[in-house]
Amino acid sequence: MSPPTESTTTWRVLEAPHPPSLDSPDAWAYQGIAQVEAEVTTEIHGYDDLADEARDILAGMDSQQYTTKQRFVAVRADAPETPRPQDVLGHLALALPTSSNTHLGELSVQVRPAARRQGLGTALWETGEKILVDAGRTVLFTDTQHGAEPPPGPGALEARTGAGRVPADAPGPRFVARKGYALEQVERHSILALPVDPTLLDGLRTRAVQAAGPDYRTLVWEDDVPPDRREQVGTLFTRMSTDAPVGDIDFREDPWDAQRVGVWVDELLGKGHGLLMTVAEHVPTGTLAAFSVFAYPKDRPAFAFQEDTLVLREHRGYRLGMLVKVVNLDELAVRRPATERIHTWNAEENDHMLAINIDLGFTPAGGYAGWQKRVGA
Ligand SMILES: CC(C)(COP(=O)(O)OP(=O)(O)OC[C@H]1O[C@@H](n2cnc3c(N)ncnc32)[C@H](O)[C@@H]1OP(=O)(O)O)[C@@H](O)C(=O)NCCC(=O)NCCS
Structure with a gap:
């Protein structure tokens, strides 16, 4: 995959090796993905409770009975032959359900803040969409996370459900909207302090x-x-x-x-x-x-x-x-x-569930947005 000419960082995209354990030399990719997860979720929320750790990624990839999963990494071009976790600049996760919902393909891309706006996210995204479309998936789904819900107005995108908003100018919404995805639904992220x-x-x-x-x-x-x-x-x-x-x-x-x-x-x-x-x-x-x-x-x-x-x-x-x-x-x-704290997510339009959580003392802490694109038949 050739990077754009104006790029200051060059990279290559490759499928992440699946190591037998996190002690294996092949574990660099999952360790690197976990670093990117921690950086990106900390950027959004200010803490890393929501970041998958390397062991979560390994266990998730071990489990393929109901969903076929694939992972790719964008690695710094000058990385050693066996890259180090810090050489992973961004990653792509794909999920293709196999026991139901076989029309659906899910993709997710994260890029380290320091490596953004050079085309790396797009390179990973295009890799993912091609795999999903080639596999016959006709509905593509992705999500973005947000630290706070913006007030209504020009700075906010409204979900098609009519409930819930995301910041219009944040990197995730800008990126996925340009890739042709519609903001279908927003879930409220809430935290209960114990x-x-x-x-x-x-x-x-x-x-x-x-x-x-x-x-x-x-x-x-x-x-x-x-x-x-x-x-x-x-x-x-x-x-x-x-x-x-x-x-x-x-x-x-x-x-x-x-x-x-x-x-x-x-x-x-x-x-x-x-x-x-x-x-x-x-x-x-x-x-x-x-x-x-x-x-x-x-x-x-x-x-x-x-x-x-x-x-x-x-x-x-x-x-x-x-x-x-x-x-x-x-x-x-x-x-x-x-x-000390419990995180939860509920659809903004799910009044009954939200009412129970509000009664218990959960308070709003951000949003999780679901985006969808149809790609044919
Ligand atoms: C969205 C994301 C993957 C983009 O990665 P990237 O390497 O910067 O992507 P590209 O360089 O290919 O595309 C950049 C485009 O994304 C949007 N974008 C990225 N960063 C942005 C920022 N700080 N402000 C506004 N728009 C931004 C813009 O549309 C931008 O295009 P432009 O540079 O021509 O204006 C990255 O910002 C990220 O990891 N965000 C958090 C995770 C996320 O929301 N992922 C998307 C859904 S899974």
């Missing part, structure tokens, strides 16, 4: 327990999902893929079964993360009616991620969403007391 005021939590817990009544009980699982419950948890994940609002993004049903839940647990544990899941069981039928999940790196105890929360349609209206969230928070306080 500990939550015990009086507030007691009040929310009491109301939720009362509304749920005697037909529901909660169960809590740490770092595992019991094998005899995996099929039911798979149903909750499947419903997540259809029930959470996605605007006009062409995400279709993504079926999960017991085996896939096991793969998900193994991947989390394999990269040194933990999980804490609270479910609400409808006792008369044994149905798992609701769940809420925290995931977190075990060696970085200051933060956790609030992952999926869902109540099955036929069990809504009993405050089960609040119930599973409050119980999961109670359990986190006991099992991982060093946690």
Whole structure:
């Protein structure tokens, strides 16, 4: 790939080698990608909680059962034959779902701030789009992250859902808009500072327990999902893929079964993360009616991620969403007391979920934008 003539940095794009472990000489690429992740997310947010580490990248690439993944790096042209992590100037991640959503191709590019506006991002992007289109993917999806939502006006781009904005002149939106992608949806990134005021939590817990009544009980699982419950948890994940609002993004049903839940647990544990899941069981039928999940790196105890929360349609209206969230928070306080903050993301138009999070004390901390482009048939 030849760089533009006005460029001050020259580079080459190559597929990242997949090392057997992070001790392998081939691990330079994943180490370099992790450095770029840390630089770019710190630039956007001022902290690196959201950056994938090298072990996350390795575990993610090891797991190819449901999605084919590929990674490329742009490496400084004068790098040694086995480049060093610092020679990685930018990277491209591709995801091609294979068990569902086979019309979709996802791509993501990051470039170190010091190497920008020389065509490197475009070189990686074009590499990625070609692979996705050649593979027959007709809907291309990407995302941008933002540190704060701008006020309405000329400096802001509105999502096509009508809810949520991103800064129009930030590098990511400028770049992907020029590549022909439409801003479909914005999710609000929120942070909950811990500990939550015990009086507030007691009040929310009491109301939720009362509304749920005697037909529901909660169960809590740490770092595992019991094998005899995996099929039911798979149903909750499947419903997540259809029930959470996605605007006009062409995400279709993504079926999960017991085996896939096991793969998900193994991947989390394999990269040194933990999980804490609270479910609400409808006792008369044994149905798992609701769940809420925290995931977190075990060696970085200051933060956790609030992952999926869902109540099955036929069990809504009993405050089960609040119930599973409050119980999961109670359990986190006991099992991982060093946690200082929780990150979560919700569609700006998802009023019910946002209302629960606001009641719990989550405050806005930025945005995550979903962009889509259709490329034919
Ligand atoms: C978006 C990004 C990948 C661009 O990388 P790059 O190497 O600068 O890309 P290119 O040089 O090929 O293209 C630069 C274009 O991006 C946009 N851009 C990049 N930096 C910008 C900045 N500081 N201000 C405004 N626009 C910017 C402009 O459209 C620019 O074109 P121009 O230089 O002709 O004005 C890089 O800024 C980045 O890593 N951003 C954070 C991650 C991200 O948002 N990725 C995109 C979605 S996955």
